[in-house]
Amino acid sequence: MRVLPDPAVVGAGLELTAVQPLVPRRGTRIQRTQALQFIASRATDLFSGRYRGIYHFEFPHHRKDGPVPQVIAIVNGMIRHKLPLLCLFVAATSRADSPPAFRTHFDASLRNEPASGRLIIFLLENGAKVPPRADPSDAPFYDDPQPIYGVETNNLLPGAELTIGRAIAGFPVPLDQLPVGSYRAQAVLDINPTNSDWQREPGNLYSEVVTFTKTSTDRFSVDLPLTNAVAETPPPASPGVEWFEARSALLSDFHNRDVQIRAGVVIPEDYDPTKKYPALYVVPGFSGDHRFAASIVRMKNFGPNTGELRKHAFIIVPDPESENGHTLFADSANNGPCARALVDELIPALEKKYPLISEPSARIVAGHSSGGWSTVWLAMQYPQSFGFAFAGSPDPVDFHAFQKINLYEQPNFYTDEQGKELASNEQVGVALMTIRQENQWEEARGPRNSSGQQWDSWQAVFGPRDAEGRPAALFDPTTGAIDRKIAEHYRRYDIAHLLAENPERYAPIFADHIRIIVGSADEWNLDDAAERLREQLANLGHPMKGEASFGKITIVPDADHGTVVMDPEYRAMGRQMLDALRKAGHVAP
Numbered sequence: 001m002r003v004l005p006d007p008a009v010v011g012a013g014l015e016l017t018a019v020q021p022l023v024p025r026r027g028t029r030i031q032r033t034q035a036l037q038f039i040a041s042r043a044t045d046l047f048s049g050r051y052r053g054i055y056h057f058e059f060p061h062h063r064k065d066g067p068v069p070q071v072i073a074i075v076n077g078m079i080r081h082k083l084p085l086l087c088l089f090v091a092a093t094s095r096a097d098s099p100p101a102f103r104t105h106f107d108a109s110l111r112n113e114p115a116s117g118r119l120i121i122f123l124l125e126n127g128a129k130v131p132p133r134a135d136p137s138d139a140p141f142y143d144d145p146q147p148i149y150g151v152e153t154n155n156l157l158p159g160a161e162l163t164i165g166r167a168i169a170g171f172p173v174p175l176d177q178l179p180v181g182s183y184r185a186q187a188v189l190d191i192n193p194t195n196s197d198w199q200r201e202p203g204n205l206y207s208e209v210v211t212f213t214k215t216s217t218d219r220f221s222v223d224l225p226l227t228n229a230v231a232e233t234p235p236p237a238s239p240g241v242e243w244f245e246a247r248s249a250l251l252s253d254f255h256n257r258d259v260q261i262r263a264g265v266v267i268p269e270d271y272d273p274t275k276k277y278p279a280l281y282v283v284p285g286f287s288g289d290h291r292f293a294a295s296i297v298r299m300k301n302f303g304p305n306t307g308e309l310r311k312h313a314f315i316i317v318p319d320p321e322s323e324n325g326h327t328l329f330a331d332s333a334n335n336g337p338c339a340r341a342l343v344d345e346l347i348p349a350l351e352k353k354y355p356l357i358s359e360p361s362a363r364i365v366a367g368h369s370s371g372g373w374s375t376v377w378l379a380m381q382y383p384q385s386f387g388f389a390f391a392g393s394p395d396p397v398d399f400h401a402f403q404k405i406n407l408y409e410q411p412n413f414y415t416d417e418q419g420k421e422l423a424s425n426e427q428v429g430v431a432l433m434t435i436r437q438e439n440q441w442e443e444a445r446g447p448r449n450s451s452g453q454q455w456d457s458w459q460a461v462f463g464p465r466d467a468e469g470r471p472a473a474l475f476d477p478t479t480g481a482i483d484r485k486i487a488e489h490y491r492r493y494d495i496a497h498l499l500a501e502n503p504e505r506y507a508p509i510f511a512d513h514i515r516i517i518v519g520s521a522d523e524w525n526l527d528d529a530a531e532r533l534r535e536q537l538a539n540l541g542h543p544m545k546g547e548a549s550f551g552k553i554t555i556v557p558d559a560d561h562g563t564v565v566m567d568p569e570y571r572a573m574g575r576q577m578l579d580a581l582r583k584a585g586h587v588a589p
Contacts, residue, residue, distance in 0.1 A: 101165030102149075104187045106205050106226040108158035115205065116154045117191030118446060119162060120198075121170075121224070123147040126182040135209055136186040137198070140441055140453070142425045142433050148444045149175055153189065171444045172437065182213045187224035196287050196325040196452040202232040238294040240267050246349045254336030261346045264293025265354065266315035276355045278586040279314045280577060281386075283367035283374040286326050286454055290319035309574045312587045313364075314356060318342055320374065324449075324471065325457030328395070329374045330493060334460040334471045339378065343385050361387035361584035364577050368392035369561065370457075372516070376495060379514050380506055388550065388580045389514045390573045393526055393561050395458075397516075398496035398536075401528035404435065407474075407487045407494075414439075414480030427523050427560070436480060443477050462493045496533050503540050511542040511551040517570050519559030527555055550580065 102121050122136035129144035139146055149170035156162055167174045186209045192201040205226040212222045235243045242265045251259035268277055284292045296315055309315075320326050320338075327338040351358050365386045367375040372394030379389035399407045404422040414436040415421055423431035424438045438455060445451040449459050449471040460471040463486055474490070475482045491497045499506045518530045534553040537544050546552030556567045564570055581587040 101163045101220075102185065102187065102222050102224055103161055103163045104189075104207065104224045104226055105161045106156075106158060106189070110158075110227065110229055111203075111205065112158060114155040114157050115189060115191050116156070117152075117189050117193070117204075119151050119153050119164070120188045120190060120445060121149040121164065122186050122188065123149075123178075124184045124186075126184070136184050137188055137206065140438070142438075143427075145172065145433050145437055145441060147171060147173075147178060147183075148441055150444045150446070156189075169444070171441045178214055180214050180216055182211065185210050185212060185222055185224060187226060189226055190446075192230075193446070193450070193452065194323050195289075195321050196457065199230060200289070200321075202230050204230040206230070235264065235291050236294055238297055240269075240297045241265065241293050242267065243290070244350060244353070246345070248341045248345050250337045250341045250345060261341055262290045262319040263346060263350065264290040264317040265350070266293050266296050266310070266317075268314060269311045273355060276357045277312070277314050278362035278364070278581050279316050279350075279356050280309065281363065281365045282315060282317050283320060283329060283365065283371035283378075284317060285367065285369035285371045286457070288371070289321050290317045293317040307574065309578050312578065313581065314354060316350060318346060320371070322460075323452060324460035325452040325454070326370045326374075326461075328370060328377060328457075328461045330377055330461050332461045333464045339381060342378070343382050347385065357586055359387075359584075359586075360385055362581070362586045364388045364390070364580065366390040366392075366573070366577070367394075368565070370395050373397065376514060376516065377493075380495065380498070380509055383509050383513065387513065387584065388577065390577065391514065391516045392570060392573075393518045393522055393564055394516060394530070396526060396529040398529040398532040399490055399494040400496070401525070401532055403525045407482070407490055411482060412480045413475035413482050423525075425523050426525065428521075432523075439477060447477075449473060462490045464489050496529070496536055499533070499536060499540075507537060507540050507542045510537055510544060511549045513550060515546065515550065515552045515554075515573070515576070516544075517554040517556060517564060517567070517573075519556045519561065519564035519567075521558050521560045522564075523560050526561070531555055 104119065106115065120137075122139050124130065124134065124136035124139075124141075124146050128141065128146055130141045130146070131138075134141070136146065139148060147170060149164060149168055151162075151164050151168065153162060165175060167176050173179075187207040188198055189205040190198050190201065191205070192203045195201050198204050198206075206228050207224040207226050208228070210222060210224055212220065214220055244263045244265055245260050248259050248261045251261070282292070282296070284290075293315070296317070318329070320329060322335050322338075324335055327335045329339050329342050331337045331339045347363075350356060356362070360383065363386050365375045365378050366389065367373075369392070372391035373396075375389045375391040376394055376397060379386050396402045400409075403424060404416075405413055410416070413422075414434070421431070421434045421436060423433070424435040425431070425433040435455075442451040442453045442456050445453060446456065448468075449456045456471065459474050463472045463474055466472040472486050472489075473483065474486045499510070516530055516533075518527045520527050530553055534544050534555075537551075537553070542551070544551045544553040554569055556564050556569070559567055578587060582589055
């Protein structure tokens with residue numbers, strides 16, 4: 001049985017397009033059951049009226065007196081009474097007449113039960129400017145965005161065939177408008193959305209990479225059988241690293257399921273268990289998790305100069321991941337009490353297991369990019385927990401410069417006042433990916449703010465929940481029109497706004513505890529927000545120069561999001577952390 005959407009339905013979101021043919025043979029009761037399961041699994045959507053148009057139900061070679069006509073009668077009854085605009089056609093159409101399509105399925109030997117989730121087709125055009133060994137599913141590729149198509153599946157049976165084709169929406173164009181060329185394709189069925197990286201979600205199914213060529217004709221057919229499953233894999237064994245995990249009562253209560261909080265713990269060099277040690281908490285950037293601790297050991301000297309620091313302190317990497325991507329370790333309506341889980345549960349549990357000094361001055365928090373924003377936020381909100389903070393290239397610290405967007409004054413998320421497209425990733429004055437393009441990519445990856453990628457993760461942290469329990473949309477994903485009511489909600493996470501509202505509380509924290517460094521050529525435009533914050537602090541009488549006090553905001557000329565880590569001042573952070581711990585009496589002179 002195959003179900004194909006009419007082009008008119010595509011805009012309504014109908015995306016499931018095929019289930020295996022039901023061919024009568026011995027055991028026809030099973031075929032009837034399969035058909036009934038399929039219809040039942042779609043009943044809610046059919047009755048909702050959301051999917052309207054023409055559907056083709058195909059029953060090849062069925063007998064007139066077999067069980068399949070009974071199923072057709074059931075479907076006809078459903079349609080007649082529930083969806084008068086839906087027309088039913090029974091036909092036997094050959095695959096030669098199929099629209100442009102990708103076909104996929106999985107065998108019972110891989111998964112012996114139905115699967116629900118989002119099927120994503122990743123494409124990678126030959127000659128694209130991506131890393132040499134990149135697979136299509138390693139996307140997004142910000143320097144050279146590649147096509148992506150996604151559909152929802154519900155109770156897809158083992159052996160059942162799923163087809164997507166015709167005018168299925170995607171990025172950058174609908175499938176039937178895919179440019180002529182040679183491509184590599186890979187399918188992923190994301191059935192366990194718990195992480196920003198599908199490869200870290202056990203149970204997800206995926207295909208091998210298949211090469212195909214799109215010619216001048218708009219018809220092509222590519223088989224992408226799902227032959228692999230993501231396995232549950234523990235963090236790698238790494239000398240000098242221990243993996244810590246504990247149940248979070250706070251997050252478990254919020255999500256109504258068991259939630260674990262995790263950390264990678266780098267043991268100090270020449271470790272002496274009879275001593276007490278300070279700790280450096282390193283928050284990974286976007287898509288990073290606690291397993292970054294193993295990289296710290298391998299690199300010996302990561303980012304800020306930590307070589308000497310590793311002899312005198314534990315380095316602890318907490319996991320910031322969630323189903324909505326990076327939590328930024330901020331308590332939020334969608335992700336729950338992530339900051340409190342870190343401060344009130346994870347840190348006390350670590351200090352119970354390891355010989356750590358339980359004083360704020362013995363705890364440093366550091367991070368880059370999303371980890372940099374987390375660092376500033378934690379230092380601001382929990383000065384009783386963290387003595388010093390080192391933030392590299394943090395996510396926007398002033399939402400008047402939310403990358404290129406002024407959240408409170410601009411009417412549109414995608415364009416400026418003159419209607420010009422705003423760049424998301426801009427290098428040397430050239431826009432490699434616009435904000436519209438990046439959000440369209442995320443919409444194909446997971447609609448209604450469910451992709452777990454960068455912009456959707458921010459909406460999950462900074463915004464409220466909508467009526468369906470999802471992160472509320474800050475802007476219309478098609479037009480870019482900003483919802484002013486939702487934008488106002490963001491003020492409670494706008495670091496510069498909080499500083500302006502309560503300078504007596506926050507300005508001294510910045511002056512005495514926080515260092516920020518960012519490049520003036522940051523490709524995500526994060527330097528604008530940092531510069532605005534620096535000016536605001538100067539106007540409040542707390543210039544961030546690191547002369548009379550610890551606090552400092554440095555804008556490195558011509559450095560970008562990555563190259564800023566090579567700046568001498570950035571690389572001196574390890575020494576500065578050590579100096580701060582010495583000054584507090586936690587490390588011997």
